[in-house]
Amino acid sequence: MAQTWKRLGIMGGTFDPIHYGHLVAAEGARHAFQLDKVIFIPAGRPPHKTKRKITDPHHRWIMTELAVASNPYFDTSTIEVDRPGYSYTIDTVREVRNLYPGAEIFFITGADAVLEILNWKNVNELLEMCWFVAATRPGYPLGNLKRRLAGIDPEHVKRIIPMEVPALAISSTEIRARVQEGRPIKYLLPEPVEAYILNRGLYK
Ligand code: ATP
Ligand code: MG
Numbered sequence: 001m002a003q004t005w006k007r008l009g010i011m012g013g014t015f016d017p018i019h020y021g022h023l024v025a026a027e028g029a030r031h032a033f034q035l036d037k038v039i040f041i042p043a044g045r046p047p048h049k050t051k052r053k054i055t056d057p058h059h060r061w062i063m064t065e066l067a068v069a070s071n072p073y074f075d076t077s078t079i080e081v082d083r084p085g086y087s088y089t090i091d092t093v094r095e096v097r098n099l100y101p102g103a104e105i106f107f108i109t110g111a112d113a114v115l116e117i118l119n120w121k122n123v124n125e126l127l128e129m130c131w132f133v134a135a136t137r138p139g140y141p142l143g144n145l146k147r148r149l150a151g152i153d154p155e156h157v158k159r160i161i162p163m164e165v166p167a168l169a170i171s172s173t174e175i176r177a178r179v180q181e182g183r184p185i186k187y188l189l190p191e192p193v194e195a196y197i198l199n200r201g202l203y204k
Contacts, residue, residue: 008037008103009035010038012109019188025110026074040074042080043080043081059202109134142164174188179203180204
């Protein structure tokens with residue numbers, strides 16, 4: 001049963017859509033930190049992304065399911081999409097802790113997103129509850145991150161672990177623009193996700 005997992009990864013994101021950048025970061029963290037499981041949690045309605053219209057959570061969750069199906073260590077959760085109102089990472093981490101008591105939690109993000117958490121609510125409580133794995137991402141070098149962390153409590157900085165992953169200059173924004181403009185998205189994301197996007201006419 002799930003309760004036996006000792007080391008649990010959480011990969012949060014809008015996943016609009018999920019792509020190989022997310023998957024490479026999650027698999028890199030799984031291996032580096034010997035995680036028993038990585039749970040992908042599509043955001044319900046992220047507070048920092050209110051400017052653009054976000055695709056229906058149902059579509060984003062299905063695409064995430066399609067993307068993780070081939071990896072036995074990967075799973076998805078609807079805890080954020082089922083929660084009404086804004087989603088805060090702190091609430092998600094609390095909920096995962098209740099669901100898997102005793103598990104060591106590793107929250108996997110790109111280096112850019114770690115910079116955002118410094119502005120999140122309850123950053124100290126968050127860093128007490130879990131580790132943060134910050135994956136390199138083109139345009140967001142780890143050096144940047146280290147400079148920004150200089151201001152926060154060293155005890156908490158220890159909880160943020162930088163991780164090199166193969167640089168994939170892929171973003172969901174780029175994929176949405178490509179679909180809109182009729183340019184290819186093949187080889188940027190898993191084929192079942194590509195098929196889902198094209199069949200449903202998403203991002204047109
Ligand atoms: P958008 O362009 O809409 O912002 P995105 O590609 O940044 O989408 P998100 O869903 O915002 O994707 O990202 C979820 C998490 O995955 C974030 O922590 C982000 O930093 C990380 N991430 C996204 N793309 C990559 C990538 N190419 N390499 C490493 N990490 C990534
Ligand atoms: Mg982003």
